[in-house]
Amino acid sequence: MAKTGPQRYPGASTTYWYQSAWGGDSMESNVIVWHTTEGTSLPSYSGGAQAPNFTAVPDFKNKRLLWYQHFDFDTSARALVNRPGGVETNTLNVCQVELVGTCDPSTHKKWGSTPHLYTSELPDWVIRDLAAFVKWAHDQHGVPLTSAVTFKAYPGSYGSNGVRMTAAKWNSFTGHCGHQHVPENDHGDPGLFPMGAILDHAKGASTPTTPHQQGEDSDMPTTLGLYSTTDRPLVPGKWTTLTVEKTDIVTGANAYTASVMLTVDGAPAGGTLQGRFYHQRTDGSRWDSGIVERPTTAGSSFVDFPHAGSIAATEKLRFEVAYFPATSGDEKSVTITTSRVRGLYWK
Structure with missing residues (x-):
């Protein structure tokens, strides 16, 4: 049709x-x-x-x-x-x-x-x-x-x-x-x-409406592009805040959309990688996004974690990841070999 x-x-x-x-x-x-x-x-x-x-x-x-x-x-x-x-x-x-x-x-x-x-x-x-x-x-x-x-x-x-x-x-x-x-x-x-x-x-019973152009009245969005090939070990069952060129992915923005893409080596098939973004506040508290899960595969695992939201001017956007092996008792670490962050944010 x-x-x-x-x-x-x-x-x-x-x-x-x-x-x-x-x-x-x-x-x-x-x-x-x-x-x-x-x-x-x-x-x-x-x-x-x-x-x-x-x-x-x-x-x-x-x-x-x-x-x-x-x-x-x-x-x-x-x-x-x-x-x-x-x-x-x-x-x-x-x-x-x-x-x-x-x-x-x-x-x-x-x-x-x-x-x-x-x-x-x-x-x-x-x-x-x-x-x-x-x-x-x-x-x-x-x-x-x-x-x-x-x-x-x-x-x-x-x-x-x-x-x-x-x-x-x-x-x-x-x-x-x-x-x-x-x-x-x-x-x-x-x-x-x-x-x-x-x-x-x-x-039209109220004030007429028109579609809002994303970014309108708040300048054009800034492109987010971070890349790192520094090896980062992940200990099973432990959350690790990721540094991709920097720890604070976005600061001073009011709206953002971001995806973290990782290449992970050494994880047997059937395990789980969990990722979440969080807003770090100046008083030490934080707001956590929902957890996104991705399975590990034989060989290298290629995983992505998308998110969008808004933060206060004093908050910092960060990302953390955790690895959970397929086999109980497996304490072997895996390694993030490549990290990328892509997205847009509005000031």
Whole structure:
């Protein structure tokens, strides 16, 4: 099927583009399914195996969303369950959007003062930027500015929740819904999502919106490129902060996207390399991103750890890695032989 209309959302970064590796079916999308990542940073999506079409990451300092595009608008993504013998989900004219944040009130409480989005209490600037995307999808692709479903608060939205569509309703549905509404799925995100307010904003009931160009009003991004061939041993089970030319990958930035790529020698197949970014604060405390896991392979292991987020002016972005052998009791160290960091950051 031919795809019509512009396939890239204006201003969206394609740094984490998965269509080349994971393909997808061409279609004419007339449904948008909304998700929450249940995290505070851009997920790795298992290297794209579970990725949506778009991810919206909050930039709290500048009060805007940073958009990342992983597939064309009219190419099927991979964030929904699709069981054999039932309806189609990912491939049924569906564009999928993940919002970095949570719909779970217990998670919201646990995160406390850590900057994050909670869908039951989205700030106006998030509604504004989501509405800009909704309006673009309507104007360029004809996605209706409608949502004939009820968004329930989590955890009541999980599983058989009373709002999940039947196969027949799903097959004929157009407009906007959430993961909680899709048949063959049990997730309850995005919870009590303010779909009505977003649609009203997109229709012009509020101040008109336009897509925000990433980097607009905050200068052009600075390219991040670090490289090291210094051997670095990894002791099993111990986290090691990595130095790639320098320890502090980014300082004084407000938004960034970065990938650490490592070549590791001496690790038998079946082991695990874990990596995470963290924000080091001046008082000695730190904020940790989610852990990304990569398997070790026979010979050299080539692994990557992507991340995106925002930091305070006084924080320093760092990365640490840990090695866990396949065999219990194996205490032999492995060696990082090559380290690379690639990305962009905005001052």
